[in-house]
Amino acid sequence: MRGIAAFVVFLFHFLQGFAPQYLGEGTPTANPGKNLFETPLSFLINGYAAVTFFFVLSGFVLSYGYFNRGSNDGLLVSVIKRWPRLFPLALISTLLSWMMIHYGLYSYIEAALVTQSKWMLHFASAKGNFLELSFSDAFLQGFFFTFFRGDDNLNTSLWTMHYELIGSFVVFALIPLLNSADRKQALILFVLFMVTAYYTSPYMCAFIMGCFLSYYRCQVRPSIPSRPANQFLLISGLVVVILLFGYMDPARGFYSFMHHENRDLMTALRIILHSLASVILIQMIFSYDGFYKLLDGRTGRFLGRCSFALYVIHVPLMFTFSTAVFLALLDIIGYQSSVIVTFILTLPLLFLISWLLAKIDELWCRKVNRTVKIMF
Secondary structure (H helix, E strand, O other): HHHHHHHHHHHHHHHHHHHHHOOOOOOOOOOOOOOOHHHHHHHHHHHHHHHHHHHHHHHHHHHHHHHHHHHOOOOHHHHHHHHHHHHHHHHHHHHHHHHHOOOOOOOOHHHHHHOOHHHOOOOOOOOOOOOHHHHHHHHHHHHHHHHHOOOOOOHHHHHHHHHHHHHHHHHHHHHHHHHHHOHHHHHHHHHHHHHHHHHHHHHHHHHHHHHHHHHHHHOOOOOOOOOOOOOOHHHHHHHHHHHHHHHOOOOHHHHHHHOOOHHHHHHHHHHHHHHHHHHHHHHHHOOHHHHHHHHOOHHHHHHHHHHHHHHHHHHHHHHHHHHHHHHHHHHHHHHHHHHHHHHHHHHHHHHHHHHHHHHHHHHHHHHHHHHHHHHO
């Protein structure tokens, strides 16, 4: 599930960079009424929905073992390991991006002038003067500031890392409270945490909803996977998930009736709707063995292993290799064919690099686990 979500983010960013007209993002080449983001089919390439799914899944996975055992043993160790567990790939991708800037390997500006992508032209919407950062600046950004301050202008995909770290700590705070609570008290905790999160950082709602889904499943203790769900409920659930994952603010097309002038309200609504869709989808996968078996094969496990690495490295790769290929082919086969061929050629390299980085990450995680085990 995490691997598919990471791939959706890649698709979203690839379209943003190379074919923004299909997202209807206000470029001169946009196609009003003829783009995916004005239909529920936008769930196929809705990177914002995929990121929210990441957060819900984190809340679910981080808490499941503790609720399943009904114990808080090892919780402090999980808290201590969380940042060391996350920073290596973020640091590697940030340093690689700095090196590409330093040695002039990026060709995103030339490509953006052709595709008319504002997102690509502004280095994936980066803020600040990232071109003048030193190596030490880049190191500190990837190692520390990305997580604790939200700095991300060398690799803007890493904006999620700050929320991931803080959301993890929110989940870790909830675990002992829920392990000692009855169901009525758990409901009160859910309302209190959700209201607080909504008015402070709506993305925290996603982690909380994932955590409570984990709590619910461990309280009910259904088999994994359980017997196939009622066909009507299955189809209804899929329709709801597709509709909710397809929503994007500002609301337009099919979703125009949800439009509101308050952008902050629309953003919060989008996060809540995507979180709800994520909860329904995770529950459906555990409730229908056909979905479960489909995702539990070799391909699913490979995607899962590569997911984090794919997420952190895809933008730097797109802005070097993909843009270079696109520009080289442009005068030979034309714009549309160049986009298609660039996408096809990018995929194997993206998965190869992601797999290699995933191996590095696995080795690092084992080292962290051994070190923490010795300490505690």
